[in-house]
Amino acid sequence: MSEMVDQEEASDTDNAGMVGDAFGRREDDRLVRGEGKYMDDFDPVSNLHHLAFLRSPLAHGEIESIDTSATEQRDDVVCVLTGADLVERMDPFAVGVQNPPEYYPLAVNKVRYDGEPVAAVVATSKYAAKDALESIDVKYNRLDPVTDELEALKDEAPQLHEGGNLANERTLEYGPIDEAFEKADHVVESEFEFPRYTSAPMETYGVIADYDHSADAATVWSNFQGPFTMHPVVAGALGMSQNDLQFKVPSDNGGSFGVKAHIYPYIAAIVVASEEAGVPVKWIESRREHLQASACHTDRTQRMRGAVSDDGQILGVWVELYDNFGAYVRAPEPGNTFRPLANYVNTYDFNAFGGEFYAVETNKCPAGLNRGYGCHQYYFGLERLVDQMADVVDMDPTEFRKRNFIDADEFPYETPTGGEYDSGRYADALERAKELFDYESYLERREQAREEGRYVGIGCSAIIDPSASNMGYVSVAIPPEEREKGYPKSGAVSSVTMMVQPDASIVVELDSAPSGQGHETTASQIAADELGVKPEAINVISGMDTNEKAWSVSSGSYSSRFASVGHSAVKKAGEQISSQMQRIAGEILDAPADEIELADGRAYGPNEESISIRQIAGTAHWNPAVLPDDIQPGLRTQYTFSMEDSTPIDKNDRINSSGTYGYGVQLIAVEVDATTGEIDVLDYVAVHDCGTIVNPQIVDGQVEGGIFHGFAGALYEELEYDSSGTLQADTFMDYAVPTAKEAPDVTMDHLETPSPKTPLGSKGTGEAGTEGAPAVIANAVDDALEPAGIEITSLPLKPERIWTLLNESATGGSAD
Structure with missing residues (x-):
């Protein structure tokens, strides 16, 4: 439990209206009643079949053969896929690194981590699919693994890919870094190790794919937190246009904390499975599969040097950063390394920073986003x-x-x-x-x-x-001379659609698929203040449909972005709707629009005359002939907010x-x-x-x-x-x-x-x-x-480790 300091005392601002109010989460009522609808609750199409993955028991090994004949003869099995099948049907996923590995949803020729998918079975039920896995015969040639990022860079280390174990390296320098260390009265040096831990969300991955052969198109339901940049990555790998690959994400998602950004390889696999099987296919990940083979942040070795003066001023910092990305660096990685680039100085006022940054591949599960x-x-x-x-x-x-x-x-x-x-x-x-x-x-x-x-x-x-x-x-991973060959990338945007129905009920449609952050609640608060109504009058629609909603490659629920760009888009859309309502009310009340105030579900004129917002909405929908010439019938707007200083990387x-x-x-x-x-x-x-x-x-x-x-x-x-x-x-x-x-x-x-x-x-x-x-x-x-x-230079600080360190210290042994 946590003690919260009284907000009235703590706040430095006096917010009027609903913004700033501890308004109870609107989502909670249905969730605590057990009425939330998660991926395993969905049966959006008839004739659903189920998929199960056969996973590698080895961290590293060559696939000598895969015999699926016995599995294919089962009456309850409709399709078996291997990596070779995927190579014929799709391209490897694109990734922006200097030495990109070929990454497919199923292992091709070689397994590179414990739990890597090797084959997939589509059957009439999930139990039949899992049972059928036992009849697949895979023969492996075991290879030595390497799991440590520093060991993987040694010449004698086992090689995961033809290009070696180093997927990317950059040396970056900013400000007078050499001068900072020359001037320093003290140089402090240390090596730190950060372990892998994950998010363990309540709900694991879930995907349903329905391939339409008549249109060469697919509809995918999943608890992805995108679509963002992964939608074009999946579409490109499958050789599909983006409008032919429809992503649908429900409004209820049992947590993510970043981990579900890496559901996309499974989306691609299940689209292919649906295409090959000729039926819609569903897959729900088990908890063991999630821990073993979903994603987590990188484990990291970080060698750091700090330059400091006698009077306690930080002059500069240099870092050697080795990120362990596991078996494949996969998009949007190596974002884990470079996303914090702008804030590498943290809260401190120093102007010299530099480092060497390495993306290393090892025989661990591929890394990804984590809170x-x-x-x-x-x-x-x-x-x-x-x-x-x-x-x-x-x-x-x-x-x-x-x-x-x-x-x-x-x-x-x-x-x-x-x-x-x-x-x-x-x-x-x-x-x-x-x-x-x-x-x-x-x-x-x-x-x-x-x-x-x-x-x-x-x-x-x-x-x-x-x-x-x-x-x-994402462009930081590529040197400037290589970046010049492509198109500049930038952007942090969010799109919101807002409409007022004829009865004055209000709909706010978001471009996010929240996983517990309360987007419906805060969006209704902001819209309520703009339109002069109570939050209960507003229906907020979250979730995602890439063919029906306004979105961009930065849309989605990640990077704590909703309070920055999502809130902003809701407010700006609300301003546009309220402006239209004020103009319509001004026509009815014969008053200037800028003197109309929206409050308590009514529009008030300068002479205390008022009309209901319902009358305004009814006029906009039922009697458009009286509207100002530049206002379209109905009350609807779509606003995309963009952070102005989210510009491309410079040279x-x-x-x-x-x-x-x-x-x-x-x-x-x-x-x-x-x-x-x-x-x-x-x-x-x-x-x-x-x-x-x-x-x-x-x-x-x-x-x-x-x-x-x-x-x-x-x-x-x-x-x-x-x-x-x-x-x-x-x-x-x-x-x-x-x-x-x-x-x-x-x-x-x-x-x-x-x-x-x-x-x-x-x-x-x-x-x-x-x-x-x-x-x-x-x-x-x-x-x-x-x-x-x-x-202390590494984590986690488990009791047995602390006990060992204390005993080593007491007996004169080695300390951490």
Whole structure:
């Protein structure tokens, strides 16, 4: 449970109307009644058949033969597919890296990770499909695997692809990086390791595909969080025009946190299966399949150097970053590496940054999006490095951060890598966190504990939370001379359609498929304020249909984008509709349109005359002859909001890779039990700023959920592989997802520093908690174990690992 500071006290703005109100989530009523409709609830077409995948038991091996004859003879089987069949039917997926691997939905000639799909069976029922897998005979020639990103780069390492294990490398330099290290009084160096952990959403992947042979077209229902750039990637691989590949996503999606962005290989496979079988095909992923073969963020080795002056000023940072992308780098990767490019300086005011960035392929499941997307790994290393820099100049870690924060009067702030930070009060957030935490008191408690031989520590982290990705960031992986051969890429947009029916009921149609973020709720609040009605009068339609809705390649539910571009599109569409309504009311009331006010379901003129919004809507639909000449019958508009500074990457590799930039500060106190290695959270404070808060209840839930997600990865969860490349945590018996019992009590507060880039001043909020939690916990445990001479440079901090480190320290063995 978390303690929320009173919003009336915490807010810096006085929002009128529904925006800013803790309006209860509209989605919850149907969901808590069990009336949500998820992928396995769908039977959108008749004669549905079911698909099951045969998966590799090896992490690395050549496929010598696949015998499907016995399976094909079964009466309940209508189709069997192998990788060879897919090669004949489709092209490999496109990916923007220097050494692209050939990636198909099924293994071709070789398996490269534990659980890679090798064959697919379509049968009359899901049980028949699974049973039929047992009659497929696959012979493998086992090969040695490599699972570590540094080992994979050695000359003697097993090679996954003909081009080697290095898919991409870039060296990037910004500002006077050499000069920064030459001038430095101190250079701090460390190597940090960040593990794989996933999102474990309540609902796994689900796909239904129906191929129409008469039109050479396909309709796909899935719980994808796109369509965004993956729709053209799938269409291109299948050799289909984009209008012939229709994606439909339901409005109920049982969580994603990024993971469902990588459902697209399965979409392609099931489209081909439907085409070959001549029937609509359904596949629902099992929990084991999801843990073994869906996606997660990269595990990473990050070597970092920090240049710092005697007076505690950060002069520059250099990083060697090795991202383990697993068996294939697949689109939109290597986004995990480059999406945070604009905010690589984080909250700090220094102008020299550089690094060497490597996308490495190993015998693990291919990586993808996961909450925090590249930021949580990077901030773990950077915020540990910041603590080390503070230590070398003998400064308190919080004061060192404050010394280096970007000042509030420096906004808008341009980072050396091209970021355009919109607004922030980092020092204020830190001071508020210290006040709620009672920081000085904890310093005393820590010293008292150390005198008693107990391990108590305090941790701090400060992070930038980017939202609304500029799709141009995908170009960072390609050198400038190669980029010039293609078309520039950029953009962070959202489209909204709004209409008022003849009875004045209002429909708002979004271009997003939310997975629990409350889009229906906040959209109804914003539209209600614009149109002068109650939110209950508004029907918000989420989900996606690529053939019926307005969308673009950046549309979808990812990158915490809805509060930035989605809210903005709703507001601007509402402004257009309200303007039309004011003009119609002005005609009826014989008053200037700019003197008409919409409120309480009515339009008020300057002389206190009023008419109902229903009369306005009825006039627009039933009596268009009286409308102004430039207003079309009916009340309908479609608005696409675009972030103006989401521009293409320049020739110097600088790009504003996100639209808006929230931030957060976390403080935590922990005690480490020397006997068991258990970590007890004594206090946890998080102060967050996402600009204007549209709904405090939703923001609190997003921040709290994000903290718990990062907390789980820091202490419990890990997708661990053994020396043979076999995943050791493919069920919840082994993959340790913490429960409410393990959740820490968190005191949360919010500043509201509106963004000048969005009409409401709102920014994204879904990932700040996750991005800061691993770093703050590691800093606290490192501080607690300082008397034992132990330095924390990797996660997760499981009890057995802490216990081992303490015993090695006590006996003079090696420490981490």
